[in-house]
Amino acid sequence: AGAFAVTVGSAITRTEHTTAWFRDALADAYGTADDRPVLAIDIGGTKSMAALISGRKVLERTRVPTAAGGTPDGWLSAIHAATCGWHGRYGAVGIAATGLVEDGVWQALNRATLNIPDRYPLKDKAEALFGAPVFALNDAQAAAWGEYLATGKTMGSIVFLTISTGIGGGVVSKGTLMTGLAGHFGLTRSASGGTAPLEDRVSGKFVAAETARLGHEEDTPAVFKAAANGEAWAADIVDGSAAKVATLCADIKLMFDPDAIVIGGGIGLADGFLTRVSQHLAALPPRLRPELVAARCGAEAGLIGVADLARGNNQDKCII
Numbered sequence: 672a673g674a675f676a677v678t679v680g681s682a683i684t685r686t687e688h689t690t691a692w693f694r695d696a697l698a699d700a701y702g703t704a705d706d707r708p709v710l711a712i713d714i715g716g717t718k719s720m721a722a723l724i725s726g727r728k729v730l731e732r733t734r735v736p737t738a739a740g741g742t743p744d745g746w747l748s749a750i751h752a753a754t755c756g757w758h759g760r761y762g763a764v765g766i767a768a769t770g771l772v773e774d775g776v777w778q779a780l781n782r783a784t785l786n787i788p789d790r791y792p793l794k795d796k797a798e799a800l801f802g803a804p805v806f807a808l809n810d811a812q813a814a815a816w817g818e819y820l821a822t823g824k825t826m827g828s829i830v831f832l833t834i835s836t837g838i839g840g841g842v843v844s845k846g847t848l849m850t851g852l853a854g855h856f857g858l859t860r861s862a863s864g865g866t867a868p869l870e871d872r873v874s875g876k877f878v879a880a881e882t883a884r885l886g887h888e889e890d891t892p893a894v895f896k897a898a899a900n901g902e903a904w905a906a907d908i909v910d911g912s913a914a915k916v917a918t919l920c921a922d923i924k925l926m927f928d929p930d931a932i933v934i935g936g937g938i939g940l941a942d943g944f945l946t947r948v949s950q951h952l953a954a955l956p957p958r959l960r961p962e963l964v965a966a967r968c969g970a971e972a973g974l975i976g977v978a979d980l981a982r983g984n985n986q987d988k989c990i991i
């Protein structure tokens with residue numbers, strides 16, 4: 672009768688069927704059919720954060736302390752308890768954790784930052800607890816990815832450095848996030864004269880220990896305030912740390928030649944710290960001088976980065 676095609680049955684009477692075919696075909700082409708938010712978790716040496724994230728938008732957030740004498744089971748169940756009201760609203764879980772995370776297995780590199788036992792099955796345990804697929808990665812590597820996304824992927828390469836309880840780092844080289852051990856700058860020894868891991872001479876733990884050793888009672892923000900007010904003991908602690916970070920940044924520039932070194936973390940973003948690091952780099956020839964910028968996503972870079980990866984968007988950009 673000249674018809675090009677004839678359609679019979681539920682394709683006409685049940686339009687939701689044809690809609691579903693489109694939905695499934697798009698999911699096959701672009702990844703997951705589950706467009707629910709991601710539960711993103713960041714387990715740090717001092718505190719843990721959790722957020723419900725849709726795209727790069729944080730819908731809900733909460734935080735719980737990471738109990739110093741605790742265990743991974745305990746840290747996870749504290750986070751689970753704090754987020755149980757969100758259950759059913761997320762389709763995947765992303766975990767950014769301090770320490771080495773490989774193939775879903777977690778361990779400490781520096782037990783002074785967090786005492787994680789060897790080979791803890793983080794992915795399996797978290798999947799059983801949260802009832803959703805889990806993607807897990809080192810905290811600073813996740814933050815490097817979050818900061819890279821925040822640049823709109825306009826830079827070819829960035830190195831991210833977080834100076835907090837320890838010193839973490841992540842490398843995005845030509846749009847590819849390096850995983851495994853790559854970026855664990857806090858464990859390097861060159862900038863501390865080879866005597867100890869760099870983070871033992873610079874990070875939040877060091878500032879607190881030095882302050883106590885000198886007989887002062889200030890907490891870390893107060894030490895930075897005292898340094899800004901010109902109190903010599905505090906300025907010595909802050910400037911000594913800044914000088915070592917400057918040496919590290921100069922070395923990173925020679926190793927990776929990134930477009931920028933993005934600095935984050937409680938110490939890294941503390942008042943005046945970045946300025947002091949830059950002052951120590953001022954004498955370098957311009958070609959060798961790293962470009963330092965403050966983290967755009969602040970403390971949430973790791974949550975945003977791991978949420979993107981947990982969604983499956985960019986996992987093929989990771990090299991393990």
Ligand code: BMX
Nearest residue numbers: 715716769770780781836837839857
């Ligand atoms: C340590 C190491 C890194 C981590 C960094 C920052 C452990 C437990 N952690 O170098 O994996 O990225 O600290 O961690 O070995 P944070 O807790 O200070 O953010």
